[in-house]
Amino acid sequence: MNHLIISFITADRPGIVKVLSDLLSTHKANWQKSSLHHMSGVFAGVVEIAVPPENSAALSKELAALADFKMQIEHVQSNDIAPETLLVLELTANDRAGIVQEISSTIHHHGGNLLKLVSKQESAPHSGHKLFKAKVTISADKHNIDTMIDALENLADDLMVDISR
Known part of the structure; x- marks a missing residue:
């Protein structure tokens, strides 16, 4: 199977997911993972697709030609390598400019890899x-987790970190 990552943005309207899923079905593609969101009047998403090699080019061409979609299509290799340690953190703080930069820098500084941020x-x-409020999924060396969490909690007095391992 070939793997595609598509990202798109389009004006929000009923039937967007149906248009995409119908097209994938036509090309015998499998919708594997996705993150889809309505934001400020638009619908945006990222979808990972597995498609038979003989259908990959035609599917890519038809996705790119969808009317009223801004579409980016990347052909990628499937990566099923398990990360070291997965950690899910729920963060809450008073909102301020730069908070995502502070959090991502702290995770990076302590050897973590931010896999997902919502x-x-x-x-x-x-x-x-x-x-x-944020829910982040990270992978990290198990020996760095405690110091990373301490550093996150020390970013500000109002930052609360709830941990799921």
């Missing part, structure tokens, strides 16, 4: 000020 901004209960 964040949102929401109003704090009672006060109504803006909170930054």
Whole structure:
């Protein structure tokens, strides 16, 4: 199987996922992983696809030709290597400019690899000020995890880190 990673953005409207999944089905492709989101009136996503080699070129051509989609298609090698240690962190702090940079730099400085970041901004209960909430998945050497978490917790007095291992 050939593997494709497609990323797209289009004006939000009903039926976007159906258009993509119908096209994949036509080419006997398998939708493997995805992250799809409605943001500020647009629909954006990243999808990993496995497709038979004989259908890969035609599928890529038809994806690129979809009307009203800004589409990027990458042909990649499947990578099924298991990371060292997977860690899921849920972070909450008062929202401020630069918070993602602080978090990503701290993870990187302690040898971690940020695999997934899902964040949102929401109003704090009672006060109504803006909170930054994120769920991050990282891989790291098990010997560096405790110092990495300590460093994250010390970024700010208001940063809370909940850990799932």
